[in-house]
Structures are given as structure tokens and as C-alpha cells.
Amino acid sequence: MVGRVVPDSALSGAVPPDPGSDQCGWTEREAELLTVTLRLLQSHGYDRLTVDAVATEAKASKATMYRRWPSKADLVLAAFIEGTRESAVAPNTGSLREDLIAIGTSVAAHSREHASTMRAVLNEMSHSADLRAAMQDKFVRHRHRMIEEVLTAAAERGEISTAAINPEIWDVLPGYLVFRSLMSERPPTDETVRALVDDVVLPALQRTRP
Amino acid sequence: MVGRVVPDSALSGAVPPDPGSDQCGWTEREAELLTVTLRLLQSHGYDRLTVDAVATEAKASKATMYRRWPSKADLVLAAFIEGTRESAVAPNTGSLREDLIAIGTSVAAHSREHASTMRAVLNEMSHSADLRAAMQDKFVRHRHRMIEEVLTAAAERGEISTAAINPEIWDVLPGYLVFRSLMSERPPTDETVRALVDDVVLPALQRTRP
Amino acid sequence: MVGRVVPDSALSGAVPPDPGSDQCGWTEREAELLTVTLRLLQSHGYDRLTVDAVATEAKASKATMYRRWPSKADLVLAAFIEGTRESAVAPNTGSLREDLIAIGTSVAAHSREHASTMRAVLNEMSHSADLRAAMQDKFVRHRHRMIEEVLTAAAERGEISTAAINPEIWDVLPGYLVFRSLMSERPPTDETVRALVDDVVLPALQRTRP
């Protein structure tokens, strides 16, 4: 009654052999295929992207694509991960505000650029637990660590109290910026980042709990 | 090179005849079709949903579907709007905190329930300016007004200073909660709402700018 | 290890609803599709023929083709049957020799024209019992009856003895002519038919068994 049902394990091969590492594991050729995928993805969106188009553009064949990524969704996920692998180092400017601005600016830029792809990947996440796990591994964990480092350093410098750090909502800064990009009207600007840091995140962190 | 190009005007008929009103304007039969659509949408996601399946399930014909909603995207948008039509009244408990908690709890519940559908609609928004506009009209504006009312009332009660209200980031509260639902790991809980209101939004609103 | 295995029942839909009748049962549109198929088949041969090409040429779509004929082999079989539906009436010239010449000439012409298609269909017969049965029904039985009529009439006229009719080899005349067409070198000519009738078939029929 309801169309094509792809086996749930379809996305198992989407991640490179060593998922825990930050190494990407793709061949040069594979990276090229992913780059083409990403470009077409950004310009046309998920469902207007055809695997044939990627193959043709990259002078490859569909079989080559499907040998590596067993479905279009896998391909797009891989391209997304490849394309958004951001600088892994947490900023360390000596000032909490500057660190947060740096993180926010980076997140805003990346999420603006890859908004269309993120929407596609989010949509695919509804179907695949593997995709959710990969997303978690590749993004959330990474950002979590980065923000933790920044906050810990600020606490050590005495800028904030460790009591102000709430793990329930550690990702307000990147989360809201991503939300703004996803909604596509009013994508986040530098001013957004500044206001978010100065008027929301810093007051929240620097407050003295009553 | 890149496939199917749907005319951009496809979404013109997506909204019921009287878009400004809060009345929905759908026939009982139409509402039934939208309900079926919504159910299949939630269980299968956007691209695994087929118009054929909806029609068959509802003992309708494809022509009937397309006569009302000129494309699959329109149908899904209409179903989404139908399914997420929330209470239009802003809370007025007399306490800013209570108002914010009420809004946050409502947003969290709705976004959790319709996460899959929202992902689908977000994805479609990449393609259609009309869809973006409809989304804006139906949700953002509505929430904007609601939050504005609450904040204005609080300012009138002297709970906050109007200077603390930053229109750049008025939607941190709902935005972050929606983000959490979209990411599907760690969907927002009541505790999330409480922490967000108490530790982030209220400190931000109540701060005295240095 | 060995490629594509199509279910054996694949050819079940290849014959029109009423296989026993001589009516063809095809819609006008379907006949048109088969005509295009036959033309491309004759000019390119079986494995250089693509269903896509047929569809494009006939301004149809692949789905339309596959809705009627569940595989390329079915399509080709149907086209072959359609294309070689010959005049159903047995000749009756009053002379056995003339009757045999008429049959032989007709068989030679048809088999020459459709040699390529026949080779393809023969090849497909290796796989499908249904195809064999259809072939039997459409061709062999028909010719058998035709020749039987002619011989019976000749026996009634006293031209031959019924004892000379050997059911083991009733199809030497058409069989050898078809063989000549299939081998494609030395396709049968009118002289072939004449020699076959005068020097082989008639002597065989008119001999007095020792």
C-alpha cells in the first residue's frame, strides 16, 4: 500500500570503516564523487538530485556509485558528512565571549551553507537508526566536546561558575543557529550570533543562581 | 542532467480559500483525506509516502487528491497544517515564567509529535518559495505574536525591561525546542523546558545590561 | 553464479485472453506497439532491441510496455505472433502440386521475412514452457491443419493414397523451408520450393509402398 520499503540495514555501509576516528577513510576518487554529490545537492536539493547526474558529472557509472553507497540516501549522508567536516579544534582565545562567538560564527556559516543538505539528511533520519547514530557520532558529540572544552576553560579562568553549566541544554547556541538555518527565512547572521552570545548565552552562564 | 523540475507555482492552491482566517475551511471529506495523509506521513516519512497509498487507504481516487492539492508537497503541507493547528490563544497566567513554561511545554509536545512531518515539510521548503511563505504565515507569525504578547504583558507588569527584548532572537525558546525534536535523539522533555526557561530565557530577559 | 533468473511463469500474460481463437485480441494501440517492436526487431535483432527504444518510437512509456508484456521476451513473442499471423485458409486449387507450391511459397516468404525474429523467439523458447506452448498453438497446429486439408483433398481426388501420408514427417515441406531461412545463407527461393515439391514431397506422396 505504501511504496518502496528499503531494508533498514541499507545504511550500514554509509560510514567509512573506522567510524570512531576523525579520519575520513575515503579514497581520493570517492572524495571526488562526494564533492560532486554535495555540489549538486546544494544546488538542486535532495529529491531533485539524481544518482545518474552525479555519475555523469563525475565521469563515473551508476554501478560505481552503488558499489560504495548502497542507496541514494547513503550517498547523500556520506556527502554531507564529508562536506561538513569542520575544523576539529576548539577555539581558545582566552575569552569566553570570543570563544563562543567563534563557535557560533562557525556553526552559523556551516549550517547556512549546508541547510538544504541538512534538511534532506534530517528527513532521511526518520527511516534509519544507522543514519541517526552516524549523525550523532559525527556532529553532536564533536560539538559537545568543543563546547565543553570552552566552558571548562572559562570556569578555570574564573569567568563562570561550573554550577552554571547545564548539560540539559548545552547546545542552545549551536542548536538555535541550526534551527534558524533550517527555517531558511531569517538565516543566522553575525549579529544573530552576537546577540545570542551576549544577550542569552553569556547572561545564562554568568548568572548567580538565586 | 538533473531531473524533474516541478513548476514553482505548484503550491498556489495549497492553502484553503481564506488564508487569513484561522478557520480551516476543509470539507469533512477533505479533512479525512488529510488525516490519512498525516498518519501515513508520520509512519513512513515524506518520500516513502505515496499519493496512491493515501487515495487507496481513503477509498478515494488520485484525481480527487490532485484536484484539491495540486502536488504531493501541497498535500503534505495541508496535512501538516491541519494536524498541528494549535490553540491560538497566548497563555496569560500573570507570571512570565508560567507563561513561558506553558508556551515551551506546548511547543515541545507538538514538535515531538510531529517531528517526522516537520522534517518532511522542511525538506520540501528547499524547493518552494510558496511553501516557505505558507510555513511562515501559519507558524512563525503566530508564535511571534504569542511570545510578543507574553513579553509585553510581563513588561507592563514590570517583570522585565522592554530593552531586554531582542527581536533578533525572539524565538530562542520555541526554536531550540523544535531543534531538539528534529534531531530526534534527546527530544525535549518538561525538564528541558524548565531549564531553558529558568536558566536561559529568564536570565536573558531579566539581565541589566552593563 | 549464473545471472538473472526470471520466474518461469513470466510469459503467462504474453498471449491474448483467448488463445484458442484466431482473433488477435489486441487493442489498436497495442497492435501499434507491436508493429514498432517488430520493425525494430527486424532491423536490429533481439538483443540490440531495447524496450526503451520501442517506447520512445511509439511515443509510449516503458511502464505501458511492461504493463502489457511483463518482459522483453514476452513483447518480442507477441510482436512475432502479431507479425506472422498469416492467411488462415488452406489453398484449394484442385491440384495437389499447386496447393503444395502455394503453401511452400507462403512459408518461404514468411520465414525469410521474419528469420531474425524467429531466431530470437526460438532462443527464448529454451527458457519458457509457455513460450513453447504458444509457439505450438500459433504455428505448428495451424500449419498442420492446413497441410492435412490439402492432403485429404488430394486423397479424395485420388491423386495420392492415404497410406502415403506419414504423420511422423508431415512438416517436411514447411520445416525444411524454415530451416533454410534460419540458416540465413541460402534462404529458400521459388526454385527451392519447386524442387522441394516436385523432387521430394510429391515423389514421397505418390510412391507405391513396396
Added chain:
Amino acid sequence: MVGRVVPDSALSGAVPPDPGSDQCGWTEREAELLTVTLRLLQSHGYDRLTVDAVATEAKASKATMYRRWPSKADLVLAAFIEGTRESAVAPNTGSLREDLIAIGTSVAAHSREHASTMRAVLNEMSHSADLRAAMQDKFVRHRHRMIEEVLTAAAERGEISTAAINPEIWDVLPGYLVFRSLMSERPPTDETVRALVDDVVLPALQRTRP
């Protein structure tokens, strides 16, 4: 519009180095590959046979196959020739009838056994003049000479008149038997051969032209 066009010269290397000789010229390994090819060919037919399958079955590599036989058609032709290399000597029993029965029985047996392969090769003949030529060389000429020898001997013995030998239809005996095998329903039996020789070929040869 119509697909893959293989260069017509593809079959140039299909015959062993010394085409005139009756020696086969294949290495032991090559003969083994052809044997596997022949087996798969008989069980699956031409287009269900894959070069990959042959290579895997024979623990060879595709490169090895294509180094020897530049295309699938070449491979199949070679396997066919290898598999049907029959006794080259014409029978000489001293009796025309016995000679013809011997030839017919041999042809019937061979054509029954290799019917599937013959259908495949016939089908390929549509495309390749080289294959046609090879077929002609390997089979037709050989049989032609064999039958000529038998008939000449019979004429020398006075069993038949040389005037009765008609070169237009010298191959009625083998041709009809092959036809019967190709049609696969009613493959030729010993009785078929006997009837064909006694009731058709001998009367034709022994007739006195009016």
C-alpha cells in the same frame, strides 16, 4: 535510439589459429573453459549465460576469457564448435539406405543434444557475418561433402541416377532433422530418421523423372 553497437570485427579471433584443419588447436585449459561454457550454455541458454559465471565456475578470470575470445559471441561459438565436433568420416556401408540412416541418426542425436546451443548460435548469427561464415565453414560444408560422398558412391553402385541429385535441396535430410530439434516439441527420433529416409529421401532419389 537503439543500444549497444558492437564492432562487426569482433569475431575475428574466434577461430583457432588453423581454421582449415580439423585439429582444434585449443590448450587443455582452453578446452576446459569451453566445456564449462558449453555446460552453462545448455542449461541456461545464451542470454542467461554470463561470462562472469563461466570464469567463476572455471576458477578463471574474465581477463583470461576475453584474452582468448574477444566477445561473448566468440566464446559461445567456440564452445559450440568444440562441443559438436563430430566424426568427420562419411559412412560407407555399401548401402545407400544404411548410409543415409547413419547420417540421419548422427545428425538427430547431435542436434537434439545441442539444440539450446544451436538456438543461441543461430540468434547470434543475425548480427555477425563472421559467425555466419564460421558456421558455414564448420558445419554446412562438412555435411555437404559427407552427403555428396554417400550419394556419389550410391550412383557409382547404380543405386540412384546422378540426375536425381538436386543440389538445391541436398540438405533436406539433415536440415529437417535439425529443424525438428530446434522446435523442441517433437524432437527427431530413430523412427523419424527411418521414415524420412524410407518415405521421403529415398523415393526422391530413386524416382525416375517423368
Added chain:
DNA sequence: TCATAAGCGAGACGGTACGTCGTGTCTTACG
């Protein structure tokens, strides 16, 4: 005795056809 080459297995690759399926349009027949 070792090295240089030639043949082989394994299998990735570009290309292309197959057969399936979903969208959006259109026709037919029913009420």
C-alpha cells in the same frame, strides 16, 4: 642465482539495458 617479464586470479570500472515504481495528467463510467 636472481631479476625481468609474461601470464593469471581477482575484481573495480564506465557504459548501458532491464524491470519497478511514483508523480501528475487524463479518460471512462457510474451516481
Added chain:
DNA sequence: CGTAAGACACGACGTACCGTCTCGCTTATGA
């Protein structure tokens, strides 16, 4: 007239096969 049923053109998906190609490994020859 609106509707259910469903055929239709279009085009993407994912699979499979052909013929070419590279990679190592083995074996056989030549210095």
C-alpha cells in the same frame, strides 16, 4: 457535475552484464 478506477507519459531508482582495465602473485626464462 463530482467521483472512483485506473491507464498513461515521464523519468529516477537500483540491479545486472559486457568488455576494459589495473593490481599483485606466480612461474618461467635469461644474464
